Amino acid sequence: MIDISIVIVAYNDEEDVRNAVDSILECTAVSVSKKLYIVDNSSQKNHLKLLEEKYPEVAYRKPGENLGFGGGHNYVLPELDSQFHAIVNPDIILKEDSLSILMEFMEQRKIGMAVPRLTDEKGNLQAVYRRELTVADMGIRMFLSSHFKKRQARHTMQEMDYKKPFAVPFAQGSFFVIRTELFRQMGGFDPRYFMYMEDADLCRQVNERSSLWYCPDTEVIHKWERGSRRDRKLFKIHMISMIRYFRKWGWKLW
Secondary structure (H helix, E strand, O other), rough: OOEEEEEEEEEEHHHHHHHHHHHHHOOOOOOOOEEEEEEEOOOOOHHHHHHHOOOOOEEEEEOOOOOHHHHHHOOOOOOOOOOEEEEOOOHHHHHHHHHHHHHHHHHHHHHEEEEEEEEOOOEEOOOOEEEOHHHHHHHHHHHHHOOOOOOHOOOOOOOOOOOOOOEOOEOOOOOOEEEEEHHHHOOOOOOOOOOOOOHHHHHHHHHHHHOOOEEEEEEEEEEOHHHEEEEHHHHHHHHHHHHHHHHHHHHHHH
C-alpha cells in the first residue's frame, strides 16, 4: 500500500494539467510513496500520455468518453491501493509539500478529509469554505451575487479565523485529501452528478461518517475558472445538478 494516490481529471486543458503534475511531483517529498493518475476526458488530442514517460509515478488513463468530473475520478477507484487519496483540479499549483502536511494534519486529528488554504495567484484567500447549502444561498450565488452581501459572507464563513483549523460543512472540490478507505466505502462520487454539486454531496457524506476540516498549515494556488457563469451549457448542467442535490438531501430553503 502506498501513502497517497492522486487523481487529476483532464478536459482539454493540457497546459494546466502539466503544470499541476509538475508542481505536485516536484513539491512532494521523495520519501512519500505516491501514484498520480491522469484521467483524460478530453475531446481534443494532446500529449498528456507522455507524462508517464517523464514521471514513473504517473499513470495515464483514457476512458474513451467524457465521464464528467465525478465519473472521471471514480474511473480509477478500483485501482486505488493507498492510505490517503487526493482529489485535485487541473488548475492547481503546489508551492510546498502540501500533501504531506495534510496527511499529517489528518492523522493528528483522526479525521476523514481535509482541505488546505486555497488562494488565487496573488495570495488572496478564496471563498470556497461554506456552510450547509440552502436553496436561498445557491439562488443568491447564481442569480443575485451583487446583493445580500451579509448573507453571502455568512454562507462563505467569512467570520472564521483562517489562521486556525475548523470543521467545514462544504468546501469546493478543487483540492481535497480523503482517506482512501472512506472514499471507497462511499463508492466515490455519486454518479448522478455529471458535473457540479458532486463536491457538496461528497462533503455531506464525509461529514455524516467522519469529518471535514480546514487546514491552515499549507497554502495551495487555485486559478478558479468559474466556467458555468460564462457558458450556457455549463450553467444548465449546474442547475440540473443543484436540483438533484436538493432532491437527495432535502429542500432546505434558508
